[in-house]
Amino acid sequence: MALSKVFHNDRGELRIHESLDDLAASLAEYIAELSEVSVKDHGVFSIVLSGGSLVGLMGKLCEAPYIRTVDWARWHIFWSDERVVSKSHSDSNYKLAKDELLSKVPVVPGHIHSINDTVSAEQAASDYEFVIRQLVRTRTVCASDISDCPKFDLILLGMGLDGHVASLFPGHGALDEKNEWVTFLTDSPKPPPERITFTLPVINSASNVAIVITGENKARAVQMVMAGNSGPDCSSLPAQMVSPSSGNLVWFLDRSAASKLNGSGFSE
Numbered sequence: 001m002a003l004s005k006v007f008h009n010d011r012g013e014l015r016i017h018e019s020l021d022d023l024a025a026s027l028a029e030y031i032a033e034l035s036e037v038s039v040k041d042h043g044v045f046s047i048v049l050s051g052g053s054l055v056g057l058m059g060k061l062c063e064a065p066y067i068r069t070v071d072w073a074r075w076h077i078f079w080s081d082e083r084v085v086s087k088s089h090s091d092s093n094y095k096l097a098k099d100e101l102l103s104k105v106p107v108v109p110g111h112i113h114s115i116n117d118t119v120s121a122e123q124a125a126s127d128y129e130f131v132i133r134q135l136v137r138t139r140t141v142c143a144s145d146i147s148d149c150p151k152f153d154l155i156l157l158g159m160g161l162d163g164h165v166a167s168l169f170p171g172h173g174a175l176d177e178k179n180e181w182v183t184f185l186t187d188s189p190k191p192p193p194e195r196i197t198f199t200l201p202v203i204n205s206a207s208n209v210a211i212v213i214t215g216e217n218k219a220r221a222v223q224m225v226m227a228g229n230s231g232p233d234c235s236s237l238p239a240q241m242v243s244p245s246s247g248n249l250v251w252f253l254d255r256s257a258a259s260k261l262n263g264s265g266f267s268e
């Protein structure tokens with residue numbers, strides 16, 4: 001059992017782990033459990049990945065016992081955001097997940113829903129939304145009962161130093177998108193500039209959202225997010241806007257990322 005301390009506050013459940021290894025163990029256990037519950041409930045596990053360090057931290061899923069016990073054939077895999085580059089490019093979130101996770105577990109290739117990498121960012125966003133709409137129509141992905149959005153079983157997010165999640169950056173217009181499920185950027189402050197991203201209504205309609213943050217360099221951003229402080233332009237940080245309407249939010253932190261949180265009023 002991984003060593004972690006669990007706290008609750010109005011931002012959800014906070015799990016603070018002694019080490020990266022403990023965090024990786026706890027994350028694998030959490031994902032495997034949600035997979036089991038979702039497959040039992042509706043026969044599918046719809047899981048949404050992000051880029052960055054997250055995928056590497058999911059590595060224990062490729063090992064015993066999960067490699068045998070997870071019902072991989074029921075997984076449908078999506079991305080909360082993707083860089084609009086070729087799937088073989090080192091910036092591709094698809095390539096990252098394929099190399100570090102998906103090529104090591106028996107998922108069904110037809111269940112890996114990556115973007116069309118041969119078109120513009122705008123077209124890629126619209127094509128991706130179309131694919132998801134079809135999957136909601138055929139009930140592969142559940143529909144939200146409180147919004148016109150899909151209800152993914154689990155959306156996994158990382159957080160940048162500036163508090164961004166998916167490709168929703170502080171002060172960017174994509175944060176205000178209310179109608180589209182997937183939008184696009186051609187001016188991402190973090191390279192590469194062209195990206196597609198799930199919008200906040202989609203993220204906040206999920207059954208479960210987990211935000212995974214590690215490292216000392218994220219401690220200040222974590223402190224700001226948890227304290228409800230705003231960014232330099234006085235607006236909320238994107239990570240603060242993640243608040244599933246009828247789902248659960250869990251923050252996975254290591255001790256370094258949580259190092260500035262002491263005394264922030266969390267209750268065990």
Ligand SMILES: O=C(O)[C@H](O)[C@@H](O)[C@H](O)[C@H](O)COP(=O)(O)O
Pocket residue numbers: 050051052053054081082083093157158159160161164165166167190
């Ligand atoms: O495509 C992307 O750029 C990511 O999806 C992005 O949102 C990432 O998750 C964060 O920047 C955290 O990345 P790190 O964990 O590597 O800092």
